[in-house]
Amino acid sequence: MGDLIGDGASWLAGVQKSHVSRLVDYVTPGGTIEDVAATIGAIGQPVEQAGAMNLLAQTREFIIDAADLTIDDAVIVPQRGHQIKDTDDEGTVHIYQVCAPGDSGDVWRWGDGSFIRRIIHTTRIGTE
Amino acid sequence: MAELKPDIMRLADAVVAELNSVTTWPLPFIAKRKLLVEQTIEELETVHVFVVPEGMEAERLDRKQFTRDHRISIGVMRRLKATPTDTEIGQIVELVEQIVDRLTNTTHRLTIDAETGLAATVTGFEWDPVYWPPHLRQFNQVSCVPILAWQFYR
Numbered sequence: 001m002g003d004l005i006g007d008g009a010s011w012l013a014g015v016q017k018s019h020v021s022r023l024v025d026y027v028t029p030g031g032t033i034e035d036v037a038a039t040i041g042a043i044g045q046p047v048e049q050a051g052a053m054n055l056l057a058q059t060r061e062f063i064i065d066a067a068d069l070t071i072d073d074a075v076i077v078p079q080r081g082h083q084i085k086d087t088d089d090e091g092t093v094h095i096y097q098v099c100a101p102g103d104s105g106d107v108w109r110w111g112d113g114s115f116i117r118r119i120i121h122t123t124r125i126g127t128e
Numbered sequence: 129m130a131e132l133k134p135d136i137m138r139l140a141d142a143v144v145a146e147l148n149s150v151t152t153w154p155l156p157f158i159a160k161r162k163l164l165v166e167q168t169i170e171e172l173e174t175v176h177v178f179v180v181p182e183g184m185e186a187e188r189l190d191r192k193q194f195t196r197d198h199r200i201s202i203g204v205m206r207r208l209k210a211t212p213t214d215t216e217i218g219q220i221v222e223l224v225e226q227i228v229d230r231l232t233n234t235t236h237r238l239t240i241d242a243e244t245g246l247a248a249t250v251t252g253f254e255w256d257p258v259y260w261p262p263h264l265r266q267f268n269q270v271s272c273v274p275i276l277a278w279q280f281y282r
Binding site: 029047048050051052053054055056057058079080081097099100101102105123124125126 | 164165166167168169170173178180182201203205207209210211260262263265266267268269271273275
């Protein structure tokens, strides 16, 4: 018997990528990967406090195939400071910076047990 | 009807005026008095300084007198690029130190109302933590919030 769960996860990832994704640009200090298929995951608006100051953020997860994040055949592992540029229907480019939400310190996690997709945590930092 | 302005708000306004009168800060900013700070991180590419009336504390000195401390928070916030370096964080902490130094200068009394001679001076301050680690870890955001206690004099 083959790896049913692995095959299923791979199939599901393919369906998600082809039917529920949009093209974004992934920006690193070493270069930009253009037109990467990304599925939008959880969206949040956490409020972080610092004494009397409230800091408002817009967070968004991008789910991207690990195999799609490569520059010159080198695998790119998401890191703080990387950016994802997402163009909306009106042509506005929204910039999301890779960040670590909560207390974990992790900027990404695997989206499945077969290590196909990465769920990348970001926060919106503005538009172009 | 004359505008009512509580002492603590007049104090906050005087702190704002004092901070904005200085042109030699190591990083430029325009201080603002706010009652409720709700700041999106998108807007924090430059240094933002918020002066917020925080609260009051009173202590009875004797049967006839109270001392009353007015606490004012000063929020200094800036989002940095990528992973912030010690130098970048240090620049903001240095700015906050200079702000606190100026306001706590013992020879300096802050004029609240020149007509009535009302003035205030700092009796103490609290600045802990130096910056908020969750903001730095999550958003590359340096947030420093010293709280200064003031007493009024005439």
